[in-house]
Amino acid sequence: MAKIKHTNTYDVVDHIFTAAKEKGIMHINSEEQSFNGEKFTIKGRELVNFGTCGYLGLEKHPKILAKSHELLDKYGSHFSISRTFIKAPYLEELENLVSRIFDNRPVIIYTSTSVAHQSIIGTIVESNDLIILDQQVHYSVQYPSQFAKLQGTMVKMIRHNNMEMLEDFIKRGYNQYNKIWYMADGVYSMYGDLPHKKELLYLLEKYPKLHLYFDDAHGVGWTGNKGCGTVFGSFKYNERVVLISTLAKGFGSIGGIAIFNDKEMYRKINIYGGVLAYTHPLSPANVGAAIGSAEILLSDEIDEYQNELKELIKYLNIKLAEFNLTNTSSEETPIYFIGTGSAKVTHNLIQKVLADGFYVNTATYPVVPNDKTGLRFTLTRHNTKKDIDQLVSSINKNFHLAVEEENEDLEKIYKVFNIPFKGKLIEKIIEEKNVFVEKYKSISEIEPCLWDRFFSDKGNYSYNGLKCIEEIFSNNDKVEENWSFHYVIIKDKDGNVVLATFFTGAIYKDDMLSHTNVSRQIEEERKHNPYYLCSQTLAMGCLFTEGTHLYIDAEHVLVNQALNSFFVEVEKIKNETNSKVVILRDFQSDFKFQQVFENEGYVRVSMPNTNIVSLPKWNTKDELLSFLSSKNSINNIKRYVFKYEDQYDISIKKTLTDAEAEKHYQLFTNIKKANYAFNFFSYPNKIAKILSQYEDWEFIEFRIKDSEELIGCIWHFVGKNHSCPLVVGLNYDYVKSHHLYKQVMYYMVKRGNDLGKSKTYLGITSDYEKQKYAAVSMPTFAYIRIQDTYNSEIINSYSNM
Template sequence: MAKINHNNYLDVVDNVWTSAKEKGIMHINSEEQSFKGEKFSIKGRELINFGTCGYLGLETHPDLIAGSIELTRKFGTQLSMSRAYIRPAYIQELEELMSQLFDGNKVICYTSTSNAHISVIATIIKPDDLIILDQQVHFSVQFPCKNTKLQGTEVKMVRHSNYEMLEEMIRENYNKYNRIWYMADGVYSMHGDLPDTIILKRLLDKYPKLHLYFDDAHGMGWVGKNGAGYIYDRLGASERIVIISTLAKGFGCVGGMAIFADSEMYRRTDIFGGPLSYSHPLSPANVGAAIASAKIHLSDDIYTYQSELKDLMNYMNLRLEEKNLTNISSPDSPIYFIGSGLNKVTRNFVHRILEEGIYVNTATFPVVPNDKSGLRFTLTRHNTKADIDLLTDAMAYHLPKAVEEEGDSVERVYKEFGYHLQQKEDCLLVEPIKNSNLIVEEYTTIHDINTADWNLMFKDRGNISHSGMQCMEEIFSNNEQPEENWSFHYIIVKDKTGKLVLATFFTGAIYKDDMVAQENVSKQIEEVRKTDPYYLCSKTLAMGSLFCEGDFIYQDTQHTEWRNSVNYLFDFVSKVKKDIDAKVVIFRDFEEGGFLNQMLEDEGYAKMRMPNTNIISHSKWNTKEELLSLLNSKNSINNIKRYVFKYEDQFDVAIKKKLTDKEAEKHYQLFLNVKKANYAFNFFAYPEKTVKILSKYSDWEFLEFRIKGSDELIGCIWFFIGENHACPLIVGLNYDYIKSHHLYKQIMYYMVKRGNDLGKAKTYLGLTSDYEKQKYGAKSIPFYGYLKVDNIYNLDLLSSLSD
């Protein structure tokens, strides 16, 4: 019934990357008229290239360029026909050369590595297989795995390189499936880390049903016999190991390839293989370059190039260690990640390095956790040791400067990435000094806060008045279930004269990570929760609570110290998060363009769309006709007449200030009906005592709906009454009457009517069902939340569950 606008993974990426683009550190346009690998031309300046993945520098090799030109002259720019009809001689030659490179194993070449994954996964995976994805396996692997769900294949995910979790999952599912596929990267593209092939060999020996599927695109060329890559060098290919690699990156060209030791897998893929047959083959230009690269890989030259890159890697590792930089990458790969922490620090850090004339990459959430973003760079044979000296000197100088300038602690950043900070004479570390004119008050109960002060700020913001908070604290304490017990954390910032500058509250509670996920995802997860009730749940520190909505923060933005008050707020949140061991922090609900929005993004929080809020602010109306005259939509007017007014006389509606225990139980059951039916906003049900507690407080009332002549309660509204507003927070329904009597539409009308009858300036109609509320002229206001997570595994797992 209730529909909301769901937050989408791509929306988060869009927000983060758009912000980085505006800062000039991502989606940069280069201006060079020719490229030899050493430098980019950006905004009229030449920048040393530490950003591309052509590790061996073969993309500018004269043999590859000559091969590309020669084959283009012979065969033109393309062969516009499916491989299912004709496989030209030059592609046959390339695949035969690649087969030699992989010791005679069969190879199929594709226009891209992504196309190879789409082709192979769709062909070799069966409905009775199980796929287990490493959390950080490349998106080009994860995407086609989602499509296998359509044939009934189950897809699971394990934490990154967590082999204990992998083995446990193999054991638990071993007798349920014909084959179990573990899919991972040979070299991970963000941190440059490597899989533990020794453990994987042991697992292969121990579990005959286990198969390995690797994307080794970043391992190709620079390592192994014939440059066949990291995985082939360590594990080889077998009937239980499939390797997908690349003709790009270290290989120096464009395209992808699949390597098979299993002849039947090869045959089935070669005969159709999805995009292998319904899309264009590699162009002659690409194949000409690839043939030349393959011949280099089959010659002794490949070992010279590997040795030259290895020498640069050793020198880079030595320099990073000397400079005590927060490098968390493997010393055995040419991909490096220097941790800098918060997004705002990383943007500052990267911008500083770009200004020094060195091009590097930015790595931010959601690819890495919010507080663990960093500067990523790659090493190629185009670089020199002098380039390495310039880069490492620049990073050592600018990392602490960027941290300090953004108000973070250098010591904290180093600790976050597992490093001990070494104080040096040429590196003076200065902690930011807070303005002492502000006084911070922290509380864990509303009872310790002055009623007049709190109500001055919050009495007309939903149900978070002083009395409303007392009620909330009573409901969510002293309960048996962990998810029903919340901790409350209040912060009030004043100046020395006692003037209020900032105030808000947070609650610590167990949240379902799929709270605003797609409904089909939550349904899948709820099946698991029948036996594992806290599956994909996290201890969360959230602004406001799940028993209220609206504007939870008071700010005097005219006060000269309000920005400093926000710094105190961030310190408060960090401290409370640690005290309650929360893994997720959420700031909500913010309208677009608010004062705090950019500060939250700079602090490392990721912007995400929340459900809209809906507010009625009509002038007073006395008759139904006057109500309809306030509405602009003829369709809405006709709908209300047809489905609301027509059925109104079939209902008895009662308003009560207090409920008996028996009545409260009936109300709660109707609430549970709605809760169980609605996956659009998925949270744990409120405690059973909720209605009984509400009945004790004078600012709550209850609307009850019955069919005329019947004693059966079929609908209810729990209504908070403020001084100048009304807030119908919770609805309960008997779904048997939804279609026959249009019960929900009747309840919606009474939400609006009751607020009007009480003479309130505003009625907060709550989240979800925007369309129904807009019929009465409600203004739907888009809300945004800001999210920070310690570990992105749960988010990645949720993404993998979506269809």
């Protein structure tokens, strides 16, 4: 099985967050010596707080502090024993008070909301149940749901708030599963929008197997009767509803809470509750603060506090509407999201707002798609109308400045977030007087010498190489085998090329670079739905090429203008091809324009290593071995390659008959079917036949001596100064018995040497085997922009199955 280096999601996020930290907009250290919720001190400056979630501003309420001190004095710093053995009396008091907020429903208090989810999902969801996650349900819900897969529970995900999709999943699984759990937020923490309660009540009544599981962490306290939140009032009479929330936001304390309509479910969790049985309770001081808060919520004070916040919400909504900002949030919640599109505008805007003295949050990939980033802020009772006036004024002024400074298209930003644009347009300026863009749909429209000047010895995408590729991937029956081709050449006024590249538009499997076990599971789904988790994709290069697809004259005085024009053209081609994903590849770690690409909203991800052999010319096997430094490699080659070489007949052909081309294709599909490490749609079955018609290609064939059976092949592109054995085909019956793959690998290297080529491009996968021949495995990167993260989130969910 071929192995490659896969993209690590955590590495991608690390890179994004580190870049934001370096710009001073994330992972900021506060410096204040005391905190009352109103302001942060950051780098010696006071910033008005529009970023925390203490919506009612209760953190330093005298009653809460007094109760916290009281329990601290009575019980000390900690009650160090699991509630399974002994439950502290103050914890019982808190649960009784919280129960009164929720119409005397049974309640369990946890150390955090995340622990609550782990406990409850792990206990009440069974192996014959189905979990359906909303796409934007909080990570603390998604995480334990993935672990439920380990016991056999099926987990699916719907697009955010898509009730039609939810009902479809319910119908399809209704006779297969015992219970169906739909898990959603009461208030979604990024966009501040709400679930469709009316539709969910309808589905709850229509389908008796349906159970609802809400995380209302951002709803409890600031709204609802006695602070019961956004969803309890609508669903409190149905036993098939579980509500989880937190004491850490509107409650002004810390800890998680679980509210049950089903008494037996409560009993089951309370008696054991998985992780609940193995965690210590909240500290006395924390519980005291929560008791003080619960007493406030049960008093008349809560109405006053809620009304004050809702008046501020109403006022803020009016101010935002006056400026027609890209606010995507619900008018009912204190969470706001101002869409800015690309990362460069987002970072610029937030830096300016911070400089004006207001702390706000950064919303970036992977929480939101990387072309739908934005500024997020929250509203609390600490804020005043004056604060609101100044914040909105700052956002409005700096939003337009950021768009202008980053040379972005203002109208496009509004379109991205589906918000009508009513203001004056600030169009993206491109100085076309200095650089000129040429676009073509076929390589035949370009002068061969012009193209080959930059790409003739980079891989198999020379002028003639691309003529061949265009013929292969056109006029086929299957949609995935037909690619559109787009060539972009940018010149200065004297005709000098500043930038050149080509793109293909095609349907890609979104799990192309996922781990083998993930793709194998997804392929099971594709037996019934062949385009499951696939997207129309615009990619630099294509799936039949590898190498440096982008030429940039980095020293040209107009290189920045050329790059601006390049990104404009990419956007046009993306729209023309209706692509949902854009991939710019392949780049090495020293790529000079990394920041430019990331500012345009692209996320850098790791690609498989590329392997290149550039040994001196060798004439004998001993001479080859003398160039290798690894004793293990030398011994391996002697033992598994040279020892079996005389059992093979090796032939090289420039052309194939139709029957031979068909046999070559069958050997290629053997590898394609066995290899999920690099998962893409198979090439058209005419491919070997077409390659045979082009003089740049040759075919190396492997047979056992005195046998006519073709058991291995290499499709080999021969460049002027390089060798590119691009495709391998194998009969797996001979891989172990005759070490066929090792023999093929040797001849990939040997043929380049025999032809006197300075480099042999061995491509991706099987790094270890290629390194035996002194191949240098070079890390490569791509820059990706995804319009919708739904497919990628589904793919990530497969990783724990």
